Amino acid sequence: MSERITTINPATEEEIDHFDLISDGDAEAAIQRCHDAFVLWSQRPAEERAEIIGSIGETLAKNKEALATKMTEEVGKLIGDSRDEVDLCAAICKFTAENGPEQLKEEERPLFANEGRGVVAHRPIGVIYGIQPWNFPSYQVIRYSIANLMAGNGVLLKHASNCTGTGIMLRHLYEEAGLPEDLFSVLVIDHDQSNKVIDNDLVRGVTLTGSDAAGHKIGERAGAALKKTVLELGSNDAYLVLDDADLDVAVKTSVQGRLYNNAQTCINAKRFIATEAVYDEFLERFVEAMKAVKVGDPMDEDSELGPMARGDLRDKLIGQMEESVEKGARIETGGKKLDRTGFYFEPTILSGVAPGMPAYEDEFFGPVASVIKAVDDVDAVRIANESRYGLGGGIFSRDEERAKRIAIDHFDTGMVFINSFGLADPNMPFGGVKDSGYGREHGGFGMKEFTNAKAVFLGA
Template sequence: MTDTITTTNPATEEEIDRFTLVDDDTVDTTIGKTHDAFVNWKLESAEARAEVIRSIGAKLRERKEELATKMTQEVGKLIGDSRDEVELCAAICDFTADNGPRQLADEDRPLFANEGRGRVSHRPIGVVYGIQPWNFPAYQVVRYSIANLMAGNGVLLKHASNCTGSGIMLRHLYEEAGLPEDLFSVLVIDHDQSDKVIDHELVRGVTLTGSAASGRHVAERAGKALKKTVLELGSNDAYLVLEDADLDLAVKTAIEGRLYNNAQTCINAKRFIATEPVYDEFVERFTAGMEAVKIGDPMDEDTELGPMARSDLRDKLIDQMDDSVAKGARIRCGGKKLDRKGYYFEPTVLDRVAPGMSAYDDEFFGPVASVIKAVDTTDAVRIANSSRFGLGGGIFSRDEERAAQIARDHFDTGMVFINSFGLADPNMPFGGVKESGYGREHGGFGIKEFTNAKSVFLGA
């Protein structure tokens, strides 16, 4: 077992910090302390918990520049995107503080097979373990932890190793804002230790954001112990460019949607399915736009694309692209590493993409876009839904209501964007179907995922 984690700046390849993995006894002690903190926290009123969460949001805004810089250093995010991420985290705190007490309030119900009255209480279940990825070092943590803290649970975090510093900083910020000590704990551990955390008798639920393979492993491990899981996994989101699309908007949004967060987001636009009447023009204009993107230092305000987060991720992307080209895909632009320090890769467009290619079937977690031709709208929807994933997607059409109807009735995903590209919103459910996972976060849904809907029967 490697006893240290090293974080590296992906823009410079320079070492940032080293963290020592904790031993199994320390893990066990930490879980016990988090459970003890939960025992007291669950008895606080929802309103009192909400005020602490509101304070966390204020603390995030106060320390925004420091946290944003740490994230950019660890994973290569554009500094503007890192600042926006901190603002989103603060907005999640605001939304949760404003809405959490109402969503968790006891609900009285009439009874139909019993005498008396019924009451439903949403009560916390205990310690919830979160296994989180590197691409949104703050948001991924805030998304599950704030909802569960609002519900009254204790929270454990295993963050991705390359953003360990961001995870530890968040713990400090939470406690500086008034969260009780040990209620939110960061575990600097390896994968074998993580399995033992899932098994631990004091851990009552597990949430993971990661790959489908990781999701299968975690779900199987937790399932053996009959513990609930929420899984937000990968995707290869399809964006449909219909024959009546506004191509100026479609091209601009497609570039933004493919490259946002250095093209390393689960709901990035990844496959572009254009119908025959607009296919050729869309490909030409999309390719020209991707070629014009400015690549550079993520700390520079005018940089449009920074480095990938790790060298191994770039190597995997190249292997996927090469496999697709060997099977008949064509590189319209890009396709190469940059000859400079850092894990940079050119914005790339592939066309002639067909089933059986990695560019068609798999998730590309980096700046490579796949363009696919469809005969018409029906064919475009068929191609989009042929994926084993189902997180998000989009439709470009001047007929917004028709597009919304297609999204509602025919698009087999958890989220659909009409004439836009977007990320999470605190007031809308976030999650997918098929191999993109199950369960929902945001929109009030995440607060109740790890609660016990307890039935209390009262006398007449």
């Protein structure tokens, strides 16, 4: 295995930077330093921790253009999407700083089988190891690290290799904002070294955002050491176009939901399940809208879709698409690489998608949409829930109240968007079910995932 990481600009295929892997000994020393920093940090009042987290958010906002540019250079995000990502990161810091002390405060409870009274205290547990992907190079890091820092834990990061520079920039910005040195540490390591980090006795929890295949491996490794995990994995999110859908809203939102972040988001809309009553019109209008999307340089403010993050990811997507076509799916539009430098792929729609095809069963992490016909609304829900995944999804219907009841009572996912497409919100839980993982982030939930809910009994 190479002893060096090289980052590549996916829009130009040119090298950006080089990063040497650290040794096993250096990794162990970094974990020890993070633990030592945690011991001091955990004893600071929550209000003091919140003040520094608020400062991190302000520092991110002040450095928005530099951070956004770095993300676009490393993973090909549209520059506007990168700026939006920094804004979301700053909002997460602000929410956490304002709400963290209240979320974590001690709670008195009456006792029912004992005399006296009880106190529940959420205490930090130690060093938390985060293994993070490339598609949101700043947000993925902010999401788990800020919650855990608020809780009083120390944080380690193994970032995806192709956005190593963003991870290192974030560490500098955290410390510039006043976070104690070594409390947030970036480990430039390979997969074998990562397993040793999980095994290290000073690491008390592991959180992964990645594929379900990676989730199985990380969950098994951490579980063998009796370490808690939070796993936010892939998905094949279904958006239901019901009989009474407003097709203007459905088509516009479906394009946005499929292509946002260059179509490389775990909660992108991926499967579009339309009932017979609206299927033909929806498909026709969806195809026309996807044909009109402007593909271009991610630094160009007018571009609507940039390149995929890596060439191997584009090759995988093409393989999944071609296998689906061999099994009977039809390409309605797109389906080809663009004849230009960079890892570009046309916005693509597949129809005739059926069970047994990758387009039906698996996650497509790129600009390919799968359109599926359902008999009626009930059948559409059935098809949506057939997936082994369960992260997000959506419903298009003019009857918002009915759609809400379907979402709450029948949709087997962690999140549902009604007549809209959206990403994370700091005040709403984020996470999935089934092969999309377990555990929750945001909404106050993430601050408590890696805490010890300690019960203290006070005598009468």
